[in-house]
Amino acid sequence: MEAMDGHDLSLAGATPALPEGPPAPPGSHSDGTPFAERSRPGIAARNLRKRVGSALAAAGALVAKFFAVIKGAVLLLPKLKLLTTSGTALVSVAAYSLFWGWTFAAGFVVLLFLHEIGHVIQLRREGIKASAPMFIPFLGAVITAKSLGRNALAEARVGLAGPILGSLAAAAVWVVAELTGSSLLLALAYVGFLINLFNLLPVVPLDGGRAMAAMAPAMWFLGFAALVAMLLVFPNPILLIIVIFGGLETWRRWRMRKTRSLEQAAYYRVSPRNRLLVGATYVALILALVLGMHETHVLYAAGHSFRSI
Numbered sequence: 001m002e003a004m005d006g007h008d009l010s011l012a013g014a015t016p017a018l019p020e021g022p023p024a025p026p027g028s029h030s031d032g033t034p035f036a037e038r039s040r041p042g043i044a045a046r047n048l049r050k051r052v053g054s055a056l057a058a059a060g061a062l063v064a065k066f067f068a069v070i071k072g073a074v075l076l077l078p079k080l081k082l083l084t085t086s087g088t089a090l091v092s093v094a095a096y097s098l099f100w101g102w103t104f105a106a107g108f109v110v111l112l113f114l115h116e117i118g119h120v121i122q123l124r125r126e127g128i129k130a131s132a133p134m135f136i137p138f139l140g141a142v143i144t145a146k147s148l149g150r151n152a153l154a155e156a157r158v159g160l161a162g163p164i165l166g167s168l169a170a171a172a173v174w175v176v177a178e179l180t181g182s183s184l185l186l187a188l189a190y191v192g193f194l195i196n197l198f199n200l201l202p203v204v205p206l207d208g209g210r211a212m213a214a215m216a217p218a219m220w221f222l223g224f225a226a227l228v229a230m231l232l233v234f235p236n237p238i239l240l241i242i243v244i245f246g247g248l249e250t251w252r253r254w255r256m257r258k259t260r261s262l263e264q265a266a267y268y269r270v271s272p273r274n275r276l277l278v279g280a281t282y283v284a285l286i287l288a289l290v291l292g293m294h295e296t297h298v299l300y301a302a303g304h305s306f307r308s309i
Contacts, residue, residue: 088135095137111169111192112141118165122158138238152213152268156278159210166196174296186298193292204249214270214278220250
């Protein structure tokens with residue numbers, strides 16, 4: 001289009017010369033072409049229309065391409081979520097493999113994934129849309145949602161769903177380990193039980209803290225004290241991060257609860273029967289996980305125990 005716009009389409013240079021005659025009267029055209037001046041404005045108008053038409057066509061094509069890109073991005077969003085999960089999972093496997101090897105690291109990430117899927121399933125049962133799991137090396141995995149349910153009982157169900165499915169997954173690994181005689185799978189089952197047991201500490205934002213929201217929110221402080229004690233006995237930067245987040249979240253939730261607003265009162269209102277069911281599930285999970293850890297405890301190379309993990 002630029003080449004077309006660059007051409008000079010004036011007809012003045014194409015007019016043949018006429019014989020010289022008497023002097024032209026005032027107001028006549030000196031080039032001997034009475035229609036030349038009239039043709040130039042017409043050609044200029046056509047050029048202008050072509051330029052405007054070309055510009056509009058280019059703008060239309062650009063707009064169409066923009067909306068095509070937007071449509072493609074919208075269609076790609078589910079795939080991007082999948083890429084986020086798989087990408088962070090691969091990064092976590094690579095990080096854990098530096099200490100445990102690729103096989104164990106891959107199995108560990110799968111157990112973390114199943115734990116988080118337990119939360120996702122229960123959130124959907126509560127009518128809440130949850131994100132796909134995202135893995136954070138050495139901190140586990142997380143999901144995001146607008147809320148954890150309409151009340152503390154729903155929050156407890158969501159919180160306990162992760163350890164329930166995670167414990168069942170670890171138990172399945174234990175069964176396969178016994179059938180195959182694999183010490184590696186036995187150790188993987190042990191770590192799976194350990195991770196789910198740790199998550200049952202009664203402090204938010206851990207799963208045990210979610211259960212305490214429906215049972216006895218004051219237990220959050222006991223859980224936080226246990227975290228601090230663990231940090232003092234086993235100094236660890238990961239534990240330090242969990243302690244910091246736990247302390248901030250516990251304080252925030254407690255302050256909100258102490259406002260004694262009608263909304264907070266309704267949120268934490270749980271019937272004695274439901275409180276008993278949550279407590280029974282919580283205690284049963286702890287006992288099952290402790291038993292599973294006892295039965296799957298193995299020694300790895302150089303006689304070091306997986307209890308130190």
